[in-house]
Amino acid sequence: MLHRFLNPAGIPYSAIYKDGQEVGSHERRKEKDMIEWYKRWENLEPKEEEKKSSANISFPIDTFSEDNLREMLRNADNAKAYRFCATKDGKIFMHTEISDFDFLKSLAFYSNSFPSFGGYAGEEAAEDDLFVGICYDSLKDRWNEFISEGFPLGYVSV
Secondary structure, three states, rough: OEEEEEOOOOOOOEEEEEEEEEEEEEHHHHHHHHHHHHHHHHHOOOHHHHHHHOOOOOEEHHOOHHHHHHHHOOOOOOOEEEEEEOOOEEEEEEEOOOOOHHHHHHEEEEEOOOOOOOOOOOHHHHHHHHHHHHHHHHHHHHHEEEEEEEOOOOOEOO
């Protein structure tokens, strides 16, 4: 199901929902591309290597610390785009893409993607105190929001 709305900044957005879960959203000017992506994505089967690598480093969110976040960032390759994900059972990790609907359904939330070669992964990102602080606070806030709401948040901005 396609929903159209204005995001908090007043930018027209479109989102695709399946079984009550948001599976994709983008600025409305890219709606046609998003719909085509979804049609292709809906028929994808996850590759075995994606299943294995989707959570190579994860931490329980209840005890998640800025040091844990720094470790995740250090172990991520700056040549890839990443997003933060949290499962409904309380594990947080970084992932390159969400290409499997069952995987998506297991998430409490997932963040915006951080572009490749943007300095959002690797040692540079791990040493950026401002970036780490913003991401850490936002991830903990989103988890607390998930707990208080009691249902998956889908896409969240970090």
